[in-house]
Amino acid sequence: MKPMDLGAARASTSLPAALGQRIEPTPESKPLLKIEELSLSRGESLILDNVTFSLRRGGTLGLLGESGAGKSTIALTLIGLLRTPEVGLSGTIELDGAGNVTEAGEDAWLKLRGRRVAMIFQDASAALNPCFTIGRQLMTPLRRVMGLSRSAARARAIELLESVGLNDTPSRLSAYPHQLSGGMQQRVMIAIALSSNPDLLLADEPTSALDVTIQAQIIRLILEETRRRSASCIFVLHDLALASQCCDDIVVLYGGQVMETGPSRIVLEAPMHPYTAALKGCVLEFDTEELRPLPSGAPSFASKTPGCRFAPRCPRALEKCAANKPPLADVHGRKLACWNPLT
Amino acid sequence: MTTAPIFRLLDVQKAYEVRAKGGSLFTRAKRRLRALDGVRLSLGPGESLAIVGESGSGKTTLLRVLLGLTQPTDGRALFREKDIGDLAGTDRDRFCREVAMIYQDARGSLNPRMSVLDLVAEPLDHHKLCAKAERRDRVTALLTRVGLAPEMMSRYVSALSGGQLRRVAIARALASEPSVLVADEAVSGLDVSTQAQILQLLRDLQREMGLSLLFITHDLGVAAYLCDRIAVMYLGRVVEAGATREVLKAPAHPYTRALLNASPRFFAPISDPLPGEVPSPIDLPPGCRFAGRCVRAQSDCHTREPALTPASPTRAFACLHPLPFSEPSAH
Numbered sequence: 001m002k003p004m005d006l007g008a009a010r011a012s013t014s015l016p017a018a019l020g021q022r023i024e025p026t027p028e029s030k031p032l033l034k035i036e037e038l039s040l041s042r043g044e045s046l047i048l049d050n051v052t053f054s055l056r057r058g059g060t061l062g063l064l065g066e067s068g069a070g071k072s073t074i075a076l077t078l079i080g081l082l083r084t085p086e087v088g089l090s091g092t093i094e095l096d097g098a099g100n101v102t103e104a105g106e107d108a109w110l111k112l113r114g115r116r117v118a119m120i121f122q123d124a125s126a127a128l129n130p131c132f133t134i135g136r137q138l139m140t141p142l143r144r145v146m147g148l149s150r151s152a153a154r155a156r157a158i159e160l161l162e163s164v165g166l167n168d169t170p171s172r173l174s175a176y177p178h179q180l181s182g183g184m185q186q187r188v189m190i191a192i193a194l195s196s197n198p199d200l201l202l203a204d205e206p207t208s209a210l211d212v213t214i215q216a217q218i219i220r221l222i223l224e225e226t227r228r229r230s231a232s233c234i235f236v237l238h239d240l241a242l243a244s245q246c247c248d249d250i251v252v253l254y255g256g257q258v259m260e261t262g263p264s265r266i267v268l269e270a271p272m273h274p275y276t277a278a279l280k281g282c283v284l285e286f287d288t289e290e291l292r293p294l295p296s297g298a299p300s301f302a303s304k305t306p307g308c309r310f311a312p313r314c315p316r317a318l319e320k321c322a323a324n325k326p327p328l329a330d331v332h333g334r335k336l337a338c339w340n341p342l343t
Numbered sequence: 344m345t346t347a348p349i350f351r352l353l354d355v356q357k358a359y360e361v362r363a364k365g366g367s368l369f370t371r372a373k374r375r376l377r378a379l380d381g382v383r384l385s386l387g388p389g390e391s392l393a394i395v396g397e398s399g400s401g402k403t404t405l406l407r408v409l410l411g412l413t414q415p416t417d418g419r420a421l422f423r424e425k426d427i428g429d430l431a432g433t434d435r436d437r438f439c440r441e442v443a444m445i446y447q448d449a450r451g452s453l454n455p456r457m458s459v460l461d462l463v464a465e466p467l468d469h470h471k472l473c474a475k476a477e478r479r480d481r482v483t484a485l486l487t488r489v490g491l492a493p494e495m496m497s498r499y500v501s502a503l504s505g506g507q508l509r510r511v512a513i514a515r516a517l518a519s520e521p522s523v524l525v526a527d528e529a530v531s532g533l534d535v536s537t538q539a540q541i542l543q544l545l546r547d548l549q550r551e552m553g554l555s556l557l558f559i560t561h562d563l564g565v566a567a568y569l570c571d572r573i574a575v576m577y578l579g580r581v582v583e584a585g586a587t588r589e590v591l592k593a594p595a596h597p598y599t600r601a602l603l604n605a606s607p608r609f610f611a612p613i614s615d616p617l618p619g620e621v622p623s624p625i626d627l628p629p630g631c632r633f634a635g636r637c638v639r640a641q642s643d644c645h646t647r648e649p650a651l652t653p654a655s656p657t658r659a660f661a662c663l664h665p666l667p668f669s670e671p672s673a674h
């Protein structure tokens with residue numbers, strides 16, 4: 001048996017139960033995704049610095065942090081879209097059944113992208129092609145990837161649209177994206193992502209452009225559909241309250257470094273990293289009297305920066321924080337990278 | 344409050360004529376789209392009011408009416424007891440100076456060819472509020488007030504971050520020494536930490552300068568933090584209004600309840616969302632417009648249209664079968 005990873009540890013604790021029943025993974029099951037010491041550099045900049053986390057089959061994980069934290073970079077790396085020559089990748093991304101895909105070539109990615117790993121983009125209106133009908137955009141992957149005939153693809157497309165809650169589906173197939181509301185466009189994006197029954201779904205801020213009631217519908221839909229297929233899902237989010245509702249585990253990132261990671265119940269209930277605590281202090285609840293925002297600032301990505309990248313903004317920074325990078329260590333049911341954590 | 348309100352909307356209605364789908368261009372029947380339907384609001388000096396609702400609820404049309412960009416088809420929109428559409432001469436100048444707007448898209452609302460100095464000084468120049476010699480000092484003071492370094496003056500929009508842009512937009516709004524700030528989704532699309540900073544700034548400004556604030560938002564948390572009063576809109580109508588804390592603690596209208604349930608809260612289960620989406624505002628069926636999505640709808644909801652009725656001095660709602668809500672303790 002492998003050493004306990006976060007995903008397996010999560011299975012034994014009670015669940016946030018956003019939707020009640022969950023698939024119970026067998027404790028010895030291999031994680032679907034295991035990322036170890038993943039670094040990504042671009043010229044002199046180190047965009048991701050030793051990112052490590054894992055995700056169990058059927059689990060949900062949230063990547064949290066401000067803009068520039070590297071959340072979307074991780075998502076794009078996981079679907080093999082950051083493969084230009086100037087990007088340097090090191091470390092391992094182990095996808096169950098595909099081995100280490102860090103070094104995989106485009107041929108290998110063509111077999112994974114859209115098939116085993118699919119993505120829901122943030123802005124559905126920009127991600128859908130305005131020149132083609134919904135039907136065409138949904139049927140193309142079904143025919144190309146799944147090898148269905150035209151009529152079978154059409155039948156499956158109707159099924160998929162129904163499963164994501166669109167009504168009047170046959171006529172929707174001939175609609176263009178601009179004829180649909182934002183919520184419906186996002187549903188179509190989800191249908192496209194689900195069309196090939198992926199094992200891993202990446203949802204990059206799937207609801208940030210939507211109204212709250214539609215947001216609740218869409219998040220529920222993603223959770224229901226991934227659960228039905230025993231797929232795993234990685235959410236990229238900036239809303240901690242939403243993350244506590246839909247993610248089993250969370251990874252808090254700052255400047256491409258993992259600050260704190262673990263079961264969302266544990267990490268968000270009592271954050272130990274000053275950064276997680278600061279993010280939580282910015283969440284508005286209906287009785288919030290005082291906000292405690294962090295001072296402004298942006299992380300430095302210079303690869304030579306030796307210490308914790310959050311140190312310049314950190315209210316609890318010590319002298320050694322800027323000089324030495326704290327290791328990601330197991331503390332109180334989570335992993336934490338901090339020299340001076342909250343207790 | 345006994346002082347005269349700054350803004351008053353009296354049963355404002357705004358209808359647009361649109362052509363329905365189908366048929367030829369000439370035979371298509373004209374339909375009425377009622378973007379605002381009988382909206383009654385008032386905003387007094389120093390008050391803060393949040394207008395909350397989803398897309399399509401009429402928030403933006405309401406804003407356009409308030410700013411005099413659109414004439415209501417029925418009812419009256421008053422600024423200091425005068426119709427906004429009829430303001431002219433010194434009244435109009437006064438309106439333009441007293442009502443300052445912060446737009447949703449800060450980057451789009453600021454001219455990329457003007458430096459921060461010119462952007463913030465433009466209202467000063469337009470209203471001739473200070474002598475040329477003083478201009479720089481006034482801008483320095485304004486930038487400092489919103490938490491920007493005076494060195495920012497020589498920068499252009501393209502060199503500013505999202506949070507800095509909002510601050511410039513706020514400084515520009517404050518330049519004309521307004522009595523009312525009108526903000527349309529002024530903190531959406533920002534990181535939580537930047538959003539918190541801007542919200543803190545807006546609240547401090549409102550309290551310290553005694554400004555009135557009309558804040559349009561879809562985020563109930565933002566409304567609760569910034570505004571003493573709230574008006575919840577659905578399809579062009581105010582369905583519930585009152586003191587923010589009281590309304591959010593025990594909403595009477597099922598739609599307010601649904602909005603509350605849908606707002607993310609730590610570790611709460613993801614709520615059963617409302618069925619469907621906001622229907623088209625064209626040719627609405629009789630009765631309550633929310634009835635089709637309402638879990639508490641009964642047969643009379645589809646025939647009788649509820650009016651916004653006060654239930655207590657601080658609460659009003661438009662619902663035939665409201666949720667139980669506690670009366671505020673009498674004093």
